[in-house]
Amino acid sequence: MSMKTSNRQVDGVTIVDCSGRITLGEGSVILRDTVKDLLSKGNKKIVLNLGDVNYIDSSGIGELVSAFTTVKNQGGELKLLNLTKKVHDLLQITKLYTVFDVKDDEAAAVKSFAK
Amino acid sequence: MTAHRVSYTLDSTLETVNSAEEAASQIATEAGFDDEEVMKIAMAVREAAVNAVLHGNAYDPAKKVTVDFERTARELVITIRDQGKGLDLNKIPDPLAPENLLKTSGRGIFLIRSFMDQVEIHPSQAGTEIKLIKHVRGSAAGGKEASQ
Numbered sequence: 001m002s003m004k005t006s007n008r009q010v011d012g013v014t015i016v017d018c019s020g021r022i023t024l025g026e027g028s029v030i031l032r033d034t035v036k037d038l039l040s041k042g043n044k045k046i047v048l049n050l051g052d053v054n055y056i057d058s059s060g061i062g063e064l065v066s067a068f069t070t071v072k073n074q075g076g077e078l079k080l081l082n083l084t085k086k087v088h089d090l091l092q093i094t095k096l097y098t099v100f101d102v103k104d105d106e107a108a109a110v111k112s113f114a115k
Numbered sequence: 116m117t118a119h120r121v122s123y124t125l126d127s128t129l130e131t132v133n134s135a136e137e138a139a140s141q142i143a144t145e146a147g148f149d150d151e152e153v154m155k156i157a158m159a160v161r162e163a164a165v166n167a168v169l170h171g172n173a174y175d176p177a178k179k180v181t182v183d184f185e186r187t188a189r190e191l192v193i194t195i196r197d198q199g200k201g202l203d204l205n206k207i208p209d210p211l212a213p214e215n216l217l218k219t220s221g222r223g224i225f226l227i228r229s230f231m232d233q234v235e236i237h238p239s240q241a242g243t244e245i246k247l248i249k250h251v252r253g254s255a256a257g258g259k260e261a262s263q
Contacts, residue, residue, distance in 0.1 A: 024165055025129045058162055058226055062219035069217055086154065093229055094222055095211050 003027035003053075005034045013045040013110045014038055015081075019052035022060030031060075035067045035078070044076025045113045049106070051082030061094060068100060077101070081109050123182045127172035127197075135164040135182045139193060142184045146191050146251065155230035156191065156249055162223040163195040163245050171197025171243050190232075193247040201238035 003020040016034060021027050031048075038046055048067070056064075064080070071078040079101040083091065091097040103109035123138060125131035139160035143153040164180065172178035178198040185192045208215050210222045228234050233248035 023161075024132065024169075057158065057165070058220070058222040059165065061222055065217055066219045090226075094225070095216060099216060 003030045005030060010110050013047060013113055014043045015047045015049055015106065017049045021055040022053055022063060023055065023057045024059035028059050028063040031063050031067060035070060039071065039074055044071060044074060046071055046076065046078045047081050047109050048078065049081045050084065050087055053087060054084060056087050056090060061090060061096065065096065077113060079103055079109055079112065081106060119186045121184045125180045125182065127168045127174050127176065127178050127180060131168055131180055132161055132164040136161040138182065138184065142186065143191060146186050159227045159230040159247050160193055162227050163247060166223055167195055167197035170202065171199030173199065189251055191249045191251065194244060196242055196244045198242040201240055202236060202243040204236060204238060
């Protein structure tokens with residue numbers, strides 16, 4: 001299953017609902033293009049909802065890191081929401097769990113952005 | 116139990132990566148590994164195949180990737196070979212080093228080593244061979260016979 005994303009706005013925060021696989025090729029490109037598009041429209045408060053992402057490889061991890069730093073470099077914030085166990089474990093062993101701001105409650109994630 | 120061996124010769128494409136991963140998942144399942152171990156084995160094979168296709172063969176249509184699966188009563192051994200210039204082991208970064216944490220690549224070999232029991236990397240001028248070994252333990256020790 002390839003990756004799909006859909007965006008919605010909640011109190012000035014863009015929630016990107018992701019599903020499928022973030023892997024080398026299509027999945028990584030879709031994530032990159034989605035974040036790039038949001039930034040170009042001035043949406044700099046971004047939450048990636050990974051609740052339906054069942055698989056991610058090292059390229060996908062790299063794409064998450066790239067999204068995180070790209071948003072940060074443009075004065076925005078990118079947070080992760082609803083990690084599956086597989087993605088959670090991957091971020092743990094790669095020591096990225098503490099780099100990302102990871103949330104498990106959407107309302108709390110939205111509130112956590114600076115107004 | 117005798118050894119079961121399956122070998123694939125694949126093009127240097129992204130489809131190869133997916134094929135190798137799917138084959139690994141199927142063979143590891145047939146060998147009786149549990150779901151989590153199957154996921155780890157399949158992911159390690161995927162990462163090794165990515166390295167072979169991208170960094171080894173550099174998508175060169177003239178170069179092939181071979182993937183061998185050998186299962187014995189004791190272990191599952193997966194060998195992936197490319198026809199590239201040979202991986203420079205000194206250039207593999209430590210992705211956990213603070214200065215590398217935010218790098219967007221360089222985690223493949225680390226994940227492979229994390230997921231497999233034993234990893235051997237043999238670079239040469241004719242390409243790189245990486246051998247991934249998972250020991251059979253628990254329920255996998257009584258796994259089903261492979262179909263090939």
